[in-house]
Structures are given as C-alpha cells and as structure tokens.
Amino acid sequence: MNESENKLNKLIVQRIQELRKKQGLSQDELSIKSGLEIKYVNKIENFKIVITIVTLDKIIQALNVDYDSFFSLNVDEELLNEPYKMISSLQGQLEKMGKELNSLKKYI
Template sequence: MDRINTLVGDRVRELRKKKGWSQEELSYEAGVHYTFVGKVERGESNLILESVVKMTKALNVSLEEFFSTIDPSIGKEKSVLNQIILLLQNKSLEDQQRLYEIIQTVDKAFGNKE
C-alpha cells in the first residue's frame, strides 16, 4: 500500500505543478486542508475515493487520466485517444472545434462515414 500511496502522491504533485499551483491553491480548489495535500504528496496519507475525486476535479483531469500513469495498463487501449484529449484540453473551444473538423475531414478521406 505504501507504494501506491507514493505513486498517487507523485501524480498529484506532478499535476499540481503542471498547473503552477501551490499546495495551498490545490487545497482551496479541491476543498481539502493544505496539510492534507502535503501528506498525500509525500505518500503519508491513505486517500479515500472522495478525496481523489475532489483533487482530480480541481486539477481538471479524469480519474482514468489520473490513474493511467500510476498503472499504465488502465486505459491502454485508449492511449491514443488520451493523447488527443491531453493535446486538446488546453486549447480554446474555437481551436478544439477546428481540430475536430480536421479530424472529420481526414476520417471521411479514409472512407468512414459519420
């Protein structure tokens, strides 16, 4: 169990830093105490699912995305889809729409119909 706590903590820290947030900012966004975030990141706390959901929502990642790096076998068949989602998530809605239209055009070129 210690190993999974460490892996989860590392993932929380990675995502928090990617957002440029302090532990206090994540704790505020997730509605948990800032000392709890520190304990999680150090692997000192057993997380309950409710806390994981709060933090992933605050970090704007799905549970699948969160756990995919902890256990790469999770969602392995969807890895390309996950890569596309990661690419799109920080784009504007307008850019997302343009890219979707490009994908539709390419899909039709391969003979697939919607």
C-alpha cells in the same frame, strides 16, 4: 499498510504532485480548489497519511482531469524507442565488422 498498498499510495501521490506542478499550482491553491485543508494536502504529499478515494476524487476534480487521464501512463516515446535504436546501431556495427573480416580473409 502493506508494501503493495504503500507503493500504490506513493504512485497516486506522485501523480497528484506531477499534475499539480504541471498546472503551476501550489499546495495551497490545490487545497482551495479541492476544498481540503492545506495541512491535509501537505500530509498527503509528504506520505504522512494514505489518501482515500473520496479525497482523491476531490483532488482529481480540482486538477480538472478525468480518471482516465489521471491513471494513464505518461510514457516518453523517445525512451521506448531507445532500445530499438541501440539494437539497430549494433546491427550496423556488426555488419560493418563482418565485411571487414571478409576482406581480411584473403590475407589469411
């Protein structure tokens, strides 16, 4: 498996783990719901084997999510807005410094 395939497999497995834990399911419960052996689910989640599309389909169905939800990015809006907040804060500080410098010019 090449590096990009390895990264893709890792992202998929991490998403499976995220959704499984979010639903409060153990690996054993996921194996029962998906019809997969517990050893197989364990190997998938420990990156010992590469998940196939057929197995992924079974797991997605067992997690009761659609493909769009499974592959969607769950981005924290607060994290996205953080750089804008920092820029705004810096602009405010720069404006304040500019005003202070202007008031000091009369003493030069």
